[in-house]
Amino acid sequence: MSATADVAGLVAKAREGQPRAVARLISFVEDASPLMRDVTAALAPHTGHAMVIGLTGAPGVGKSTTTSALVAEYRGRGKRVGVLAVDPSSPFSGGALLGDRIRMQDHATDSGVFIRSMASRGHLGGLSWATPQAIRVLDAAGFDVVLVETVGVGQSEVEVAGAADTTVVLLAPGMGDGVQAAKAGILEIGDVFVVNKADRDGVESTMRELRHMLSLGSGPRSGSDGDSWVAPVLRSIASRGEGIAEIVDAIDEHRVWLERTGQLLNRRQVRAASEVEAIAFGLLRARIGDLSGDARLESLAARVVAGAIDPYAAADSLVAGLSN
């Protein structure tokens, strides 16, 4: 009872713009707190308003700098911005990134900006589970824009980025260019492409190659009746703030297209479906987890080691135990 009351209070404070309340709610998400059920229920009526923007790209293309510049641009347009920085790839870069975030956080004492590094806890399904929930927290807390920054390498990051309303793919000249983009599977997920660090050599050829590959690809995203979206290829120098307004304009145009064609609802239903699936999956996993210390799993494992039973048959037996 009192835990539920606390959650309701936290959600109310988060909606008033108190960053500590927002942070605590996201911590519940990351820790997969037992309170998550209450948190999610309390958030549900307040969600669906934020624009969810994915920003992805390989290491070194300037994602953090671009994120900072986009935050400044959105603030200039009077929007409240929440940032989720998802960086599961490396235990080594974690520290430096965190420092970045803290500096940005200090800068943003106006409560119009909230920045959070999402740690991949290494749990299977950790990221794909926690990120949509954290988006939900920021959405309910009244942020107009939720920016999800991911390293564009690896399937789970692609999934996370793919969960956005609009996905911005960032590249840089001279990094292997479009071929790498194609390999990493980010051509398919991009709604807006940006070649950053446009003061370097090779911008033109990277943009040209990218446009060429996009034209060869699965073609423009189709909307209703030929009202299709052709992903623009833009350029920027994020460190000097150049080209940032154009990125935000392109995102806005994409948003208009999403709404006009019904694709926004479509994407959000796909996102909600995978969110529900992930939670269901977690619930089932927890049930298996409950059996982990169990004598039954131990004795099954011993029989597998002895070759008396094969692992599938053992798994069948384990699963059969869950249905009861």
Added chain:
Amino acid sequence: MSATADVAGLVAKAREGQPRAVARLISFVEDASPLMRDVTAALAPHTGHAMVIGLTGAPGVGKSTTTSALVAEYRGRGKRVGVLAVDPSSPFSGGALLGDRIRMQDHATDSGVFIRSMASRGHLGGLSWATPQAIRVLDAAGFDVVLVETVGVGQSEVEVAGAADTTVVLLAPGMGDGVQAAKAGILEIGDVFVVNKADRDGVESTMRELRHMLSLGSGPRSGSDGDSWVAPVLRSIASRGEGIAEIVDAIDEHRVWLERTGQLLNRRQVRAASEVEAIAFGLLRARIGDLSGDARLESLAARVVAGAIDPYAAADSLVAGLSN
């Protein structure tokens, strides 16, 4: 019926040492073929003989070269060796690695060596699911030694390496040394530590730092009644084959210790338990997957988007449907 007969035939051919049969069985594993159940059942009676050795380390420490050298050393000692190269981290390095493997594969026309790159298919649980199954294939096919080479960054790789009977952790001088090892959590999983590229500056200090950190850590692995394992710190120059025999000797000593203390059975039961869990998890996931195109999940997702129901309640409803 005929599919089952084919599987029995394949297993028989794999046990005769036919590399194509081994390769096909591993492909079944990677593709999570519907035949996996039959494959696993056919393999079960023939498993438990191979020594499973994990080799892990950060990119650049010389894992592939060391693997090659270890293969040559084991061949010299009359052992048949299967290699699983697990490299989930990068879509970019995949190509080069594959080239390496193909060259090694060409070299090994004696059927005493089998090398396979395990692709992370990006499925959740893909690696942790497929790798133990592939080990099982090589074990049943009669390889004396199964070497599992992983990039020592990221939780799933640590899990994979941790599933070995003996885990060799590879480092190189001047790569941030022990501190990075500690960060990546590989101090805990190493049974044998090797500082490779020992012709470079800083070998001594890396070895010293490593020994120091190991002495500070959770202490030596305890066996029964004070019969504990103190992980040795060795040095090698794998490109010249130097120090390789010593690594194999240390692995053999560890094996003797594992058997004497009962830890071998212990580790294998833990491995089997997590294997059974992973399969059970996959079975449950498949059940959820069956619901994905389902109208029920779609309508639940639509209600979530509308804020009429929260994702947890939707997941509860989905899971309730599985028990029937």
